[in-house]
Amino acid sequence: MTDHSPGGGVLAIDGLRREFGAFVALRKLDLRVSAGEFVALLGPSGCGKTTALNLVAGLIEPTAGTITLDGHRIERLPSEKRGIGMVFQNYALFPHMSxxxxxxxxxxMRRRPKHERVERVSRALALVRLTEHAHKYPGQLSGGQQQRVAIARAVVVEPRLVLMDEPLSNLDAKLRLDMRTEIRLLHQQLGLTTIYVTHDQTEALSLADRLVVLKDGAVQQIGTPSDVYEQPANAFVAAFMGYRNVLEGDLRAGDLHTGSLALRTRPGTTGKSGRAVALIRPDDLRLLPDDAAPAPNAIPVRVRVCEYLGREFAIEAVGPGEQVLHGRAARPLTPGERAVASVDPERVLVFPATEGAAVSAPELELVAQGEQG
Amino acid sequence: MTLTGASRAWARRHGLTPMLWLVAPGVVFMLVFFVYPLCYGVGLSFQGEGGPLSAYADFFTNGFVNNGRSRESILVTLRLAFAASLINVGLALPLAYRMRGAVRAKRALIAVVLVPMTLGTVFVAAAMNEFLGRAGWLNRVLLAAGVIDQPLQLVGNFTGVLLSLVFTGLPFAFLLMVGYASGIDPTLEQAAAVLGASPARRFLHIALPLLLPGLTITFCLAFILAFGVFPSATLVGNDAGPTRVLSKIAYTEYSYGHYSTASAAAVIMAVVQLAVLGLVLAARGLLYKGPSTGGKG
Structure with missing residues (x-):
């Protein structure tokens, strides 16, 4: 589709801020998006990600800050003058048009001559494999087909920038996976600069070149998927990225003492001390039978729930001090059974539990569990 | 109830349950107060003194005793009703379109707009005579300000009736249109904007086509309201001449005790009205009438 210039435009966002009355929806967003890059804005609902997208689309005006696309300031331009493509969460297909x-x-709207329109539309239809549905109305299409029309409509104008607002949230699980792959493929083919908003971390991790994690209108971390997944910048990002086990305690000489158990943590935290939270991904917390050989960071637990995942088993267990732990086991364990949870200290992330800035352990658990779906 | 078990089951399968008795009062009401009078009236219209069609012949030859200009009254009524409903729909459309989204104090605004609807036609006519008459406030102010040197003739003619119909009919048209306009998914226009459509083209290509079916329905209802106009045609019009409407002809015939010609006038009124509505609704059949949202909500 991009026969003139390969890749999309270059986007620069500086100090972007939006208030709604006394409520600050977006505090300060600074972001550079290079040509052809796929950036995901990720965060729980109300984090400001959709506000940021609507600001770039021109659907709302910023309170402060600038948006520059290919060197042109666009933050005060009306939507129709920005040359952007957008995929809406509900697709927003025109119901009265084929x-x-x-x-x-x-x-x-760009007043292209008829023959050019026909040719580009048919190419876009072929791209999303909807050629035989060209004369149908949106109401006659399935959800997945409507989604593909929405995407084709956004890219057919060869925009310098494509915005996608939770495009997969209305699809069922199977279709969501297929469309995810399709969006990635389309991006590889067209190389359009894309900003993608989602609350689903797997979607963001699998699609994006870079993630921007937001919370309460503030940027928590900007980085590649592996950066964000392996080295979350703070406890919130970690919890959001699926570090589901949250333990709060005092950090002393590299060990976290929760009162009922002590946990050896990642080397490098040895120098620090004070109130802290430790986060562990369920995949890194192995559950072993009670009589297994000694393992690092062994925590005695009682199994509460055992779910079959196909390759292995998801275990919910209760440890000392009624601490709920989520782990994985290679073999099924029976509820009520005694077992040992073990985690490599390398896999225990520790963040200071500072007042105000960080979130409390129960809150983190909510974030972690909410986003696990 | 002497129904056997089998016939009872048959009745139930075909939806004939005791629940059906709930529609009885409505059916009785319709029969007694609509169907019977309608048939009776139509029957009366064919019982003219000079044969079955004489009442209709008199109507079209302006042959009503003491009650002329009956043939012209069809055109007079059509002109008034068309003008009033077009103006009402034409004014209601931009107002409703403007109010479609979240507008500050929307409820208060709608309440204010609706007040004229609650005032009776007679009340409005009295107010219009007071305000717009030759010696009314408006003319006095304009004369004093030197804007005009002759009082404007705003009541006692076609303009007067039209103004009265707009005043009482516009809120009704507006209320209907607000419903239709609010039903349009706002993201459709956002999508059109992002795709490069200016506000005017968004209205033309997105909002208007989706509003048209509702617009025609509103037009039909506004037309029906205006077509039966009677009080304002007499009070702020001139029912001897330019605003001699069909209902006035029928009323006058009744008041002379000429029931067959009065019924003929009423039947002609109904036929003309149905013809117009039929044409408008047939045209509506050519429009897009599907959902006004753009995909999954």
Whole structure:
């Protein structure tokens, strides 16, 4: 589709801020997106990610800050002058127009000659494999097909920037996986600069070149998927990225003491001390039978729930001090059974539990569990 | 109830349950107060003194005793009703479109707009005579300010009736249109904007096509309201001449005791009205009438 310039535009966002009355939806967003890059804005609902997207689309005006696309300031331009493509959460297909007319709308608004419109629309239809549905109306299509029309309509105008607002949230689980792959493939083919908003960390991790994690309108971390997944910047990001076990305690000489158990933590935290939270991914917490050989960081637990995952078993267990732990076991364990939870100290992330800035352990558990779905 | 078990089951399968008795009062009401009078009236219209069609012949030859200009009254009524409903729909459309989203104090605004609807036609006519009459406030102010040197003739003619119909009919049209306009998914226009459509083209290509079916329904209802106009045609119009509407002809015939010609006038009124509505609704059949949202909600 991009026959003139390979890749999309270059986007620069500086000090972007938006208030709604006394409520600050977005505190300060600074972001550089290079040509052809795929950036995901990730966070729980109310974190400001959709506000950021709507600001870039021109659907709302910023309170402060600048947005620059290919060197041109666009933050005060009306949407129709920005040359952006957008995929809406509910698709927003024009119900009174055929699929082909939906796709041709942007080209018509750009006053492209008829033959060019026809040709580009048919190429876009082929790209999303909807050629035989060109004359249907959106209401006659399935959810997945509507989604593909929405994407094709956004890219057919060859925008310098594509925005996607939770495009997969209305699809069922199976279709969501298929469309995810399709979006990634389309991005590889077209190389359009893309900003993608989602609350689903697996979606963000699998699609994006870079993630921006937001919370309460403030940026928590910007980095590649592996950065964010392996080295979360703070306890919130860690919890959001699936570190589901949250233990709060006092850090002394590299050990976290919760009162009922002591946990050896990642080397490098040895120098620090004070109130802290430790976070462990369920995948890193192995549950072993009670009589297994001694293991690092062994915590005696009682199994509460055992779920079959296919390759292994997800275990919910209760440790000392009624601490709930989520782990994995290679063999099924029976509820009520005694077992040992073990974790490599390397896999225990520790963050200071400072007042105010960080979130409390129960809150983190909510974040971690909420986003596990 | 002498139904056997089998016939009882049959009745139930076909939806004939005791629940059906709930519609009885409505059916009785319709029969007694609508169907019977309608048939009776139509029957009356064919019992003219000079044969079955004489009442209709008199109507079209302006042959009503003491009650002329009956043929012209069809055009007079059509002109008034068309003008009033077009103006009402035309004004209601931009207002409703503007109010479609979250507008500050929307409820208060709608309440204010609705007040004229609650005032009776007679009340409005009295107010109009007071305000818009030759010696009314408006003319006095304009004369004193030197804007005009002759009082404006705003009541006692076609303009007067039209103003009265707009005043009482506009809130009704507006209320209907607000419902239709609010039903349009706001992200559709956002999508159109991002795709490069200016506000005018968003209205033209997105909002208007989706509003048209509702617009025609609103037009039909506004037309029906305006077509039966009677009090304002007499009070702020001139029912001897330019605003001699069909209902006035029928009323006058009744008041002279000419029941067959009065019924004929009423039947003609109904036929003309149905013809217009039929045409408008047939045209509506050519429009897009599907959902006004853009995919999964």
């Amino acid at each position: 699929v082909a007319d939906n796709l041709g709308f942007g080209l018509r």
